[in-house]
Amino acid sequence: MNYKINYSNEAINDLIQIHDYIANEANEPKNANDLINDIRNTIRLLDTFPLRFPVVSFSPWKTINMRYFTIKNQIIFYLVNESNLTVNIVRIYSSKRDINKILK
Numbered sequence: 001m002n003y004k005i006n007y008s009n010e011a012i013n014d015l016i017q018i019h020d021y022i023a024n025e026a027n028e029p030k031n032a033n034d035l036i037n038d039i040r041n042t043i044r045l046l047d048t049f050p051l052r053f054p055v056v057s058f059s060p061w062k063t064i065n066m067r068y069f070t071i072k073n074q075i076i077f078y079l080v081n082e083s084n085l086t087v088n089i090v091r092i093y094s095s096k097r098d099i100n101k102i103l104k
Contacts, residue, residue, distance in 0.1 A: 002047045003080070007089045014092040015039065018074065035072055039092065042071050043078075046087045050080045070095055 007015075015036055022032035046052075053069040056062050061077070068077050073095045079088045 001085065003050050003085045003087045005043060005047055005087045005089065008091070011089040011092050018092065018094070035074070039071055039074055039076065042069070043076060043087075043089060046078065050078075050087045066090065 018039075019032045019036050022035060023029040026032075051067070053067045056066045056068055056077070064079065066077055066079060068075055070076075075093050075095050077090045077092070079090060080086075081088065
């Protein structure tokens with residue numbers, strides 16, 4: 001059973017900001033492209049087994065069963081809707097950022 005993967009506008013903007021920061025600020029355009037490709041390729045794997053990663057341990061996202069995984073210092077937050085077989089990518093943050101501060 002394959003799930004459809006959707007990106008929120010915020011997640012798309014997060015990917016753009018991550019890419020632009022690495023490509024322009026760090027002057028590493030190849031690394032920026034590689035990272036975005038790695039993130040997107042890992043997200044694509046959610047189409048076959050979206051429940052493979054854990055639910056977050058903090059509120060308010062725990063109450064809505066927000067799931068997450070980390071790849072190369074980036075944390076991807078997503079929701080699974082089993083009734084309509086969709087995975088919604090909600091946000092993508094650097095693991096170096098204070099996530100609790102961002103979510104308040």
